[in-house]
Amino acid sequence: MAKINLLPWREAYRQEKKREFLGIVGGIGLAAAFCAYLWVSSVQSAIENQNARNQMLNQEIAKLDAQVKEISEIKKVRDDLLARIKVITDLEGTRPVIVRYFDELARSIPDGVWISSAERKGNVVTIEGVAESYNRIASFLRNLEASDWYASHNLISVDAAPEEGEDASKFKMTVETSAPVDPAADPAKTAGGVK
Numbered sequence: 001m002a003k004i005n006l007l008p009w010r011e012a013y014r015q016e017k018k019r020e021f022l023g024i025v026g027g028i029g030l031a032a033a034f035c036a037y038l039w040v041s042s043v044q045s046a047i048e049n050q051n052a053r054n055q056m057l058n059q060e061i062a063k064l065d066a067q068v069k070e071i072s073e074i075k076k077v078r079d080d081l082l083a084r085i086k087v088i089t090d091l092e093g094t095r096p097v098i099v100r101y102f103d104e105l106a107r108s109i110p111d112g113v114w115i116s117s118a119e120r121k122g123n124v125v126t127i128e129g130v131a132e133s134y135n136r137i138a139s140f141l142r143n144l145e146a147s148d149w150y151a152s153h154n155l156i157s158v159d160a161a162p163e164e165g166e167d168a169s170k171f172k173m174t175v176e177t178s179a180p181v182d183p184a185a186d187p188a189k190t191a192g193g194v195k
Helices: 009-108 134-146 187-191
Strands: 113-121 124-131 150-160 169-177
Touching (some): 009 134, 009 150, 134 150, 134 169
Antiparallel strands (some): 113 124, 150 169
Protein backbone atom coordinates (compact mmCIF):
# COMPACT_ATOMS: atom_id res chain seq x y z
CA MET A 1 0.00 0.00 0.00
CA ALA A 2 1.16 3.45 -0.78
CA LYS A 3 2.24 5.74 1.99
CA ILE A 4 0.55 9.08 1.94
CA ASN A 5 2.11 11.88 3.92
CA LEU A 6 -0.66 13.99 5.20
CA LEU A 7 1.66 16.48 6.88
CA PRO A 8 2.07 19.83 5.18
CA TRP A 9 5.60 19.10 4.03
CA ARG A 10 5.86 22.24 1.96
CA GLU A 11 5.11 24.33 5.04
CA ALA A 12 7.70 22.42 7.01
CA TYR A 13 10.21 22.86 4.19
CA ARG A 14 9.53 26.60 4.13
CA GLN A 15 9.93 26.83 7.86
CA GLU A 16 13.22 24.97 7.65
CA LYS A 17 14.50 27.21 4.85
CA LYS A 18 13.29 30.25 6.77
CA ARG A 19 15.26 29.10 9.84
CA GLU A 20 18.32 28.51 7.68
CA PHE A 21 17.90 31.95 6.09
CA LEU A 22 17.47 33.61 9.48
CA GLY A 23 20.50 31.74 10.79
CA ILE A 24 22.58 32.89 7.81
CA VAL A 25 21.30 36.47 8.18
CA GLY A 26 22.00 36.35 11.92
CA GLY A 27 25.50 34.97 11.28
CA ILE A 28 26.19 37.64 8.69
CA GLY A 29 24.78 40.28 11.07
CA LEU A 30 27.02 39.03 13.86
CA ALA A 31 30.01 38.95 11.52
CA ALA A 32 29.19 42.47 10.29
CA ALA A 33 28.77 43.69 13.89
CA PHE A 34 32.08 42.07 14.82
CA CYS A 35 33.80 43.66 11.82
CA ALA A 36 32.21 47.02 12.64
CA TYR A 37 33.36 46.65 16.26
CA LEU A 38 36.89 45.84 15.10
CA TRP A 39 36.88 48.82 12.71
CA VAL A 40 35.47 51.22 15.33
CA SER A 41 37.93 50.02 17.96
CA SER A 42 40.88 50.34 15.54
CA VAL A 43 39.75 53.85 14.57
CA GLN A 44 39.25 54.75 18.25
CA SER A 45 42.70 53.35 19.01
CA ALA A 46 44.21 55.40 16.17
CA ILE A 47 42.42 58.54 17.46
CA GLU A 48 43.67 57.93 21.00
CA ASN A 49 47.17 57.29 19.66
CA GLN A 50 47.06 60.53 17.64
CA ASN A 51 45.68 62.44 20.64
CA ALA A 52 48.53 61.10 22.76
CA ARG A 53 51.03 62.15 20.08
CA ASN A 54 49.38 65.59 19.84
CA GLN A 55 49.56 65.97 23.60
CA MET A 56 53.23 64.98 23.55
CA LEU A 57 53.87 67.46 20.72
CA ASN A 58 52.05 70.21 22.66
CA GLN A 59 54.21 69.47 25.71
CA GLU A 60 57.37 69.60 23.58
CA ILE A 61 56.17 72.82 21.91
CA ALA A 62 55.55 74.33 25.34
CA LYS A 63 59.08 73.33 26.38
CA LEU A 64 60.51 74.82 23.18
CA ASP A 65 58.49 78.02 23.70
CA ALA A 66 59.91 78.28 27.21
CA GLN A 67 63.42 77.75 25.80
CA VAL A 68 62.83 80.35 23.07
CA LYS A 69 61.62 82.81 25.70
CA GLU A 70 64.66 82.06 27.83
CA ILE A 71 66.95 82.47 24.80
CA SER A 72 65.33 85.82 23.95
CA GLU A 73 65.82 86.94 27.56
CA ILE A 74 69.44 85.80 27.42
CA LYS A 75 69.90 87.70 24.14
CA LYS A 76 68.40 90.80 25.74
CA VAL A 77 70.75 90.47 28.72
CA ARG A 78 73.64 89.91 26.28
CA ASP A 79 72.72 93.03 24.30
CA ASP A 80 72.49 95.02 27.53
CA LEU A 81 75.88 93.74 28.62
CA LEU A 82 77.39 94.55 25.22
CA ALA A 83 75.93 98.06 25.42
CA ARG A 84 77.43 98.48 28.90
CA ILE A 85 80.78 97.15 27.71
CA LYS A 86 80.69 99.60 24.80
CA VAL A 87 79.94 102.51 27.15
CA ILE A 88 82.75 101.44 29.47
CA THR A 89 85.25 101.04 26.62
CA ASP A 90 84.17 104.40 25.18
CA LEU A 91 84.67 106.02 28.58
CA GLU A 92 88.04 104.34 29.00
CA GLY A 93 89.05 105.39 25.49
CA THR A 94 87.99 109.02 25.96
CA ARG A 95 89.30 109.43 29.50
CA PRO A 96 92.71 110.74 28.37
CA VAL A 97 90.99 112.96 25.79
CA ILE A 98 88.91 114.71 28.47
CA VAL A 99 92.01 115.33 30.53
CA ARG A 100 93.68 116.69 27.43
CA TYR A 101 90.74 119.07 26.82
CA PHE A 102 91.03 120.45 30.36
CA ASP A 103 94.81 120.71 30.10
CA GLU A 104 94.56 122.56 26.77
CA LEU A 105 91.87 124.88 28.19
CA ALA A 106 94.11 125.70 31.18
CA ARG A 107 97.07 126.41 28.86
CA SER A 108 94.90 128.69 26.67
CA ILE A 109 93.78 130.94 29.54
CA PRO A 110 96.00 134.05 29.60
CA ASP A 111 96.87 136.02 32.72
CA GLY A 112 94.05 138.28 33.80
CA VAL A 113 91.24 135.88 32.77
CA TRP A 114 89.25 133.88 35.32
CA ILE A 115 86.82 131.14 34.32
CA SER A 116 83.74 130.95 36.53
CA SER A 117 82.05 128.01 34.73
CA ALA A 118 82.68 125.62 31.87
CA GLU A 119 79.91 123.29 30.73
CA ARG A 120 80.13 120.72 27.97
CA LYS A 121 77.12 119.45 26.01
CA GLY A 122 78.11 117.10 23.23
CA ASN A 123 81.05 118.70 21.42
CA VAL A 124 80.23 122.28 22.50
CA VAL A 125 81.81 123.81 25.61
CA THR A 126 80.17 126.93 27.06
CA ILE A 127 82.64 129.06 29.02
CA GLU A 128 81.75 131.96 31.31
CA GLY A 129 84.25 134.13 33.11
CA VAL A 130 85.72 137.53 33.90
CA ALA A 131 88.67 139.25 32.23
CA GLU A 132 90.68 142.31 33.28
CA SER A 133 90.11 143.80 29.85
CA TYR A 134 88.70 143.08 26.43
CA ASN A 135 92.23 142.49 25.15
CA ARG A 136 92.56 139.54 27.54
CA ILE A 137 89.36 138.03 26.09
CA ALA A 138 90.74 138.49 22.57
CA SER A 139 93.99 136.83 23.64
CA PHE A 140 91.99 133.93 25.11
CA LEU A 141 90.11 133.54 21.80
CA ARG A 142 93.38 133.55 19.83
CA ASN A 143 94.86 130.90 22.15
CA LEU A 144 91.80 128.68 21.68
CA GLU A 145 91.96 129.17 17.92
CA ALA A 146 95.63 128.14 17.88
CA SER A 147 94.83 124.98 19.87
CA ASP A 148 94.50 121.65 18.06
CA TRP A 149 91.89 120.52 20.60
CA TYR A 150 89.39 123.35 20.11
CA ALA A 151 87.72 124.82 17.02
CA SER A 152 84.90 127.18 15.99
CA HIS A 153 84.90 129.56 18.94
CA ASN A 154 81.99 131.99 19.23
CA LEU A 155 81.90 134.95 21.60
CA ILE A 156 78.27 135.25 22.77
CA SER A 157 78.39 138.24 25.09
CA VAL A 158 80.78 140.71 26.73
CA ASP A 159 79.44 142.93 29.53
CA ALA A 160 81.23 145.49 31.65
CA ALA A 161 81.89 144.35 35.22
CA PRO A 162 82.94 147.40 37.22
CA GLU A 163 82.69 145.43 40.48
CA GLU A 164 85.60 143.26 39.26
CA GLY A 165 87.82 146.13 38.15
CA GLU A 166 87.89 149.35 36.13
CA ASP A 167 88.17 147.74 32.66
CA ALA A 168 86.91 144.28 33.72
CA SER A 169 84.39 142.48 31.54
CA LYS A 170 82.22 139.41 32.01
CA PHE A 171 82.11 137.20 28.97
CA LYS A 172 80.32 134.14 27.70
CA MET A 173 81.56 132.06 24.76
CA THR A 174 81.15 128.68 23.13
CA VAL A 175 83.86 126.58 21.57
CA GLU A 176 83.71 123.17 19.89
CA THR A 177 86.02 120.36 20.90
CA SER A 178 87.95 118.55 18.22
CA ALA A 179 90.66 115.95 18.54
CA PRO A 180 93.81 116.79 16.57
CA VAL A 181 94.64 114.81 13.44
CA ASP A 182 97.44 112.32 13.93
CA PRO A 183 100.18 113.22 11.41
CA ALA A 184 101.10 109.53 11.06
CA ALA A 185 97.51 108.76 10.00
CA ASP A 186 97.18 111.76 7.64
CA PRO A 187 98.98 111.07 4.33
CA ALA A 188 98.53 114.69 3.14
CA LYS A 189 100.62 116.03 6.03
CA THR A 190 103.30 113.39 5.78
CA ALA A 191 103.63 113.82 2.01
CA GLY A 192 104.53 117.50 2.39
CA GLY A 193 106.99 116.86 5.20
CA VAL A 194 110.76 116.44 5.11
CA LYS A 195 111.95 113.14 3.68
